[in-house]
Amino acid sequence: MRYVILRDDDTNALTPPECLEQLYRPFLERGLPVNLAAIPNVRTDVRTLDGRPEGFLFARNGDTPRTLPLGSSQQLVRYLRDNPGYHLAQHGYHHDPAEFDREDREEIRRRLELGTKLLTEAGFPPPETFVAPHDKFSPASFAEVAARFRVISTGWFELRRLPLTWWPRYALKKLTRRPHWRAGKTLLLSHPGCLLSCHRPVEGMFARVREAVESRELTVLVTHWWEYFRTRGKLDERLAQELWRLADFLAIHPSIKTLAFGELPGPGRP
Numbered sequence: 001m002r003y004v005i006l007r008d009d010d011t012n013a014l015t016p017p018e019c020l021e022q023l024y025r026p027f028l029e030r031g032l033p034v035n036l037a038a039i040p041n042v043r044t045d046v047r048t049l050d051g052r053p054e055g056f057l058f059a060r061n062g063d064t065p066r067t068l069p070l071g072s073s074q075q076l077v078r079y080l081r082d083n084p085g086y087h088l089a090q091h092g093y094h095h096d097p098a099e100f101d102r103e104d105r106e107e108i109r110r111r112l113e114l115g116t117k118l119l120t121e122a123g124f125p126p127p128e129t130f131v132a133p134h135d136k137f138s139p140a141s142f143a144e145v146a147a148r149f150r151v152i153s154t155g156w157f158e159l160r161r162l163p164l165t166w167w168p169r170y171a172l173k174k175l176t177r178r179p180h181w182r183a184g185k186t187l188l189l190s191h192p193g194c195l196l197s198c199h200r201p202v203e204g205m206f207a208r209v210r211e212a213v214e215s216r217e218l219t220v221l222v223t224h225w226w227e228y229f230r231t232r233g234k235l236d237e238r239l240a241q242e243l244w245r246l247a248d249f250l251a252i253h254p255s256i257k258t259l260a261f262g263e264l265p266g267p268g269r270p
């Protein structure tokens with residue numbers, strides 16, 4: 001049996017629910033779980049690491065407050081809660097660039113705890129999975145996140161970003177070429193890059209996704225909902241078709257199971 005986890009990043013209080021609905025209805029109606037890495041308290045003027053406005057803020061306008069908790073969009077919260085196929089992971093706090101690439105433990109803890117508080121206050125179960133903005137962690141962040149979350153999902157792992165006490169297990173992971181590993185009770189999952197993306201050629205996109213899924217036991221597939229709506233909120237049908245082909249494939253393939261992060265086995269779970 002092979003396993004797939006579909007992770008969509010950057011859902012925030014400015015995400016129009018109809019965008020998620022258009023993209024993910026084919027998954028939800030086939031009973032395939034969709035993991036949303038959600039920003040607890042988005043900073044609405046945030047920019048990317050190279051200074052461009054973040055694409056997930058396209059619905060903002062002149063009156064938008066500087067920060068917005070996820071729960072401030074009643075429409076979005078209702079939509080997500082009405083569709084139990086969505087599972088929320090915590091994606092940073094404000095989504096400041098590199099907000100978890102810092103050493104100040106107190107500030108790291110504050111952002112982690114406030115983020116979880118805002119997601120639970122909005123009516124969601126406490127998140128068990130953490131995704132850092134732009135996959136940027138410091139050693140202190142990895143340690144603080146692992147103390148609070150059962151799963152960390154990120155692009156890749158680098159020795160210099162890991163707590164010293166994790167180094168021996170990291171060496172073993174490298175030696176055995178395992179994509180995923182464990183630090184204490186926390187599962188550490190890597191992914192093969194954002195294969196479903198507007199930054200890659202549409203031609204052959206689904207074939208590359210399929211190849212990734214068929215070449216390892218557990219594949220985390222990462223995409224970003226807003227990349228499908230880059231032209232004034234209008235759906236990019238060609239890109240979406242590649243995503244929907246994945247839904248068809250996962251639904252009919254007898255030896256591939258699609259999981260929510262929460263369904264992964266671990267301490268205290270079968």
Ligand SMILES: [Zn+2]
Pocket residue numbers: 009010091095132133134
């Ligand atoms: Zn993000």
